[in-house]
Amino acid sequence: MNIGQKLSDFWTKFTGSAEIIVALSVSVLVFAVLYFYMIRFLLDNKSGGLVSIFVLSMILGAGIIALSNMNSAIFLVIPAIYLVILIVLYSVELKRIIWAHMNMKLADVKHAGGRSYDEEKVENCISEIIKALQNMSKSDTGAIIVLSTGNIPSQIIDSGVKLEADISSELIESVFFPKTPLHDGAMIISDTKIVAAGCFLPLSQNVDNIPKDLGTRHRAGIGITETIDVVSLIVSEETGIISIARAGRISRYADFETLKKTLNKYYWQELESVRK
Amino acid sequence: MENGKYSNNQFDNNERKAKAIWRNIGIGALALFVAVLTVVVINL
Numbered sequence: 081m082n083i084g085q086k087l088s089d090f091w092t093k094f095t096g097s098a099e100i101i102v103a104l105s106v107s108v109l110v111f112a113v114l115y116f117y118m119i120r121f122l123l124d125n126k127s128g129g130l131v132s133i134f135v136l137s138m139i140l141g142a143g144i145i146a147l148s149n150m151n152s153a154i155f156l157v158i159p160a161i162y163l164v165i166l167i168v169l170y171s172v173e174l175k176r177i178i179w180a181h182m183n184m185k186l187a188d189v190k191h192a193g194g195r196s197y198d199e200e201k202v203e204n205c206i207s208e209i210i211k212a213l214q215n216m217s218k219s220d221t222g223a224i225i226v227l228s229t230g231n232i233p234s235q236i237i238d239s240g241v242k243l244e245a246d247i248s249s250e251l252i253e254s255v256f257f258p259k260t261p262l263h264d265g266a267m268i269i270s271d272t273k274i275v276a277a278g279c280f281l282p283l284s285q286n287v288d289n290i291p292k293d294l295g296t297r298h299r300a301g302i303g304i305t306e307t308i309d310v311v312s313l314i315v316s317e318e319t320g321i322i323s324i325a326r327a328g329r330i331s332r333y334a335d336f337e338t339l340k341k342t343l344n345k346y347y348w349q350e351l352e353s354v355r356k
Numbered sequence: 357m358e359n360g361k362y363s364n365n366q367f368d369n370n371e372r373k374a375k376a377i378w379r380n381i382g383i384g385a386l387a388l389f390v391a392v393l394t395v396v397v398i399n400l
């Protein structure tokens with residue numbers, strides 16, 4: 081049977097009864113939704129190339145099946161393979177989506193919103209954080225501070241000790257002072273409060289783009305930014321270098337101006353956008 | 357805080373939203389095309 085006849089039979093079948101029309105329309109809708117999320121996910125993860133290959137392989141597969149006498153259900157193998165590739169290659173990103181949309185209740189966001197935003201208090205927080213980071217940098221004290229907009233999953237906060245304390249350089253330095261129980265974990269800051277300290281963060285899975293000389297603390301600092309939209313400030317225990325991690329990337333040698341810019345952006349833009 | 361900071365952000369946000377909508381329309385059209393292709397092929 082040639083392709084023209086096949087299509088003509090399909091059209092006859094399609095226009096044959098209302099039930100078939102509904103069934104086919106529902107199938108198109110289901111597939112369209114599945115493909116929409118698949119394509120959007122790939123584009124969000126900078127994998128436009130995979131989208132092109134996917135669409136081309138679907139067109140090619142359709143052509144081969146239409147021209148041969150193969151069972152047309154075999155065509156479904158192509159999207160199935162892509163689905164498996166997507167799950168295997170992007171397990172971390174999928175975890176991030178599950179965390180963000182369905183998963184465990186997120187840590188209480190409410191205290192970030194609705195509070196009167198006192199410019200003086202914010203400036204004080206910024207200067208206290210920078211002071212603490214610079215002091216720890218001078219004394220080669222390892223530290224990791226996560227600036228959250230209330231989007232840290234509650235299991236990460238529960239892995240440490242909840243503080244709900246006002247931000248002060250003395251408290252930050254005390255927490256990270258070596259040999260104290262909380263110094264090895266991460267401190268979570270949300271708004272003008274230190275939410276928790278001693279928290280365990282997921283380590284970065286990216287082995288290619290992280291220099292080999294960076295240790296577990298840096299990998300944890302980067303890891304959390306890969307799965308959640310937060311900023312990590314990391315002080316190296318070996319060198320005292322302050323690094324800033326965001327969206328899975330790390331920039332090292334952060335000076336006063338860079339830190340101030342990052343913290344200003346956090347307080348005046350990122351927290352503001354959460355409030356809206 | 358300097359004046360105008362919010363208005364710039366507002367402008368950026370509107371532009372970003374418009375871009376996101378067009379992007380979703382593009383992805384939707386592509387997804388619909390591939391979905392129709394799938395349904396036609398498996399029913400041939």
